[in-house]
Amino acid sequence: MEDNKFTLVGIQEGASEHIAAPHYSYWKSVFKKFFSNKIAITMLIIAGLVVAMAFIHPLISGYDPAVNPYINDRWRQFLRPSLQFLFGTDNGGRDVFSAVWYGTRASLEIAVISTAITTVLGVAVGMLWGYSKKIDSFMIEVYNIVANVPFLLVVMVLVFVLGPGKWQLIFALSCTSWLSTAYFIRVQVMIIRDREYNLASRCLGTPTYKVLLHNVLPYLISVIVTSVARDVPNFISYEVFLSYVGVGMGAQEASLGYIIQTYAPYMSSAGYLFWIPVGVSALISVSLYVVGQALADASDPRTHMN
């Protein structure tokens, strides 16, 4: 131990400010985690292809369910799937390939718009509901009355009353399902609203909206993603079913459910007419569901540790 082996260093102001922690970015970690899941990537590609086809193909084909120029062309009826008609043709000589993508777009639009309304309304109300005791005591009574009623029944009665159509269906789906999203969010907010950092924020006089937006909302991202991941395939499923029993979409917006309903009588004589739209509807909801689940898993910060 000799003094000459050491040199004196001055105090480095910067070093004391530096916190020794690995660099962490939330969204980067989310995508890293998501793209490490091979099944999720495959499903994302499938979902992407289906969505792209649904939104691009109707623009190219110019398909319109209300107009059928081939109604008198007997040779075009009930052609099996071939290179010319990838999904074959139906009883009116229409190209099923165009019809299916047109219908997929209508179904996707309904599912996405309903999910957006449900999520925005549900999260906004749910956060206030969970945070404020006064709103809670009122809303919980409303929830107890409404939540026990079978969802499908309310949607069917609403669509029956409002008449068939895209916006009617969106209204019926979103005005019945936002309450359960709000309740789901309420429970999550109640869990985290009394954590120490929120108490500290309140003591320091942070306004309620800032506590909600900056302290509570970031915590809810994975919960919200989970709820969205569940809603989109559910709404597609509901649309298909409602149109199938004849209380959903009319002929104007020939959605997937409507196509399945009109082609159901040909199930035994021309099976491809029925099974292709059914298969497409299953493909969309399965791929979106798997992608959503993987994204929900990835957006949970607890999974980022390993």
Add this chain to the structure above:
Amino acid sequence: MKKYILGRFIRSIFSILAVVCIAIILVYTLIPRDEIFKVDPNFTKLQGDSRTTYMYARWKELGYLDYQQQADMCKAYSDDYSSCMASEGDFEEVVKAYENDGYTIQTLKSGLVFAYRNYSIPELVGRFFSNLIVIDNPSAVQDSDNPDLERSYYIESGPNGIPALKCSGCQYQYQLYVNGSFPFIHQNVIKLNFGISFPTHSGVNTLEVINRGQDKTKSEEITFPNGSTGNSPINLYTCQYKATSTLDHLDESHFDDNYANCAYNYTAPSMTTLSYMFGILSLIIAYAIALPAGVMMARKKDKWQDKLGMVYINFMIAVPSLAFIYFAKQIGLMFGLPDKFPQYGFSDIRSYILPVIILALMSTASVMIWIRRYMIDQSNADYVKFARAKGLNEKEIFNKHILKNAIIPIVNGIPSSIILCISGSVITESVFAIPGMGKMLPDSINAYNNNMVITLTFIFTALSIFSLLLGDILMTIVDPRIQLSSKGDSR
């Protein structure tokens, strides 16, 4: 606890009333009332005045409006009936009187007038609920042709020899009786009245439509009240009073009193029974499959059994139910099962297999996912570690210790699975064309059978609300530690 259940009960009743109220308001105000004639076969045959009077008579029957023909108007207000009918004398005053009451007067092509008044929303709801519960009593029957009708209750043995409470002067002859069919003790005292079904099953009470038997009538050798015997499908327990003026020769040959308006026995069960049968059978099968599967998944966590189960669960949740049903149906067709219920009919067991299995499989996923979750949560508890330390084997720990604790939330879920059965049955019954309540809902919507829609809304809502309540009560019975009424403050 009692206070809590009473509170829940009152709230449940309130929710049912609120939902039905909203349904009535929506259905009666938003659906154009001309729509109900869209699929009515009688309507298209009528022309001119008879069409107009038919429309208004139906609307009155369905509770849309009050409708008075000129004859009714003259009878009610005029002193000189015949001159009023000829639009003379005090006719003007009669019309004035009706106009003052808020009626609209219209003239038919024949020159006769009629008055109608649309019911306001409070009136619509009020009329519905005031007619909802009908209590039978000895002064219920009003028959001017039979002034000496005795009005009293008495006990007499029924057709099967068991004593029954009978009534003279009531609408129903048998007020309280016991027989071999479920639920064994039957009553005719309190009846719910949801109005009549129209245009499908026209003119029949909606509850009767879904509760009466289907298919062919079933004749049996019976002894009629006046002692004669014969082969007849009549169900003597359901006999109602028939006005003396409408009694015919056939009635007189069988009955010694006015209770001759009887329902029939049928070979096939009613819509309600059929739906319940499917629901309960499928629920039993669903739990028989899902419970062992969920336990297995929890025991072999992260092994291939668990992964396979998760794939199955995700598949069931993600695939649209319609696609799944058709997929399962296609597999069933390979085994020679029918693709539609009416193909083999009620009596053939093959008609039931496929729908029951599909309904059961559709509710397995949620039960499996929950039982797995609960069992895994429990498997880290202290009592499990203690059981392991005692040297019990894994099988014993899972089946005797964990399952008993994990089953509690599942017990809570059993009644609410009935709700899943309801929505599941709407889909399954529509696809298989099973004549049950589930198929009746879309059918009545497509036929604009408004009263039927309201009736089914009431039944489904009531069923689901009370099954949730039952689930909570069942949970406290299984686990006495659980208290439904919360103590203390939780902010």
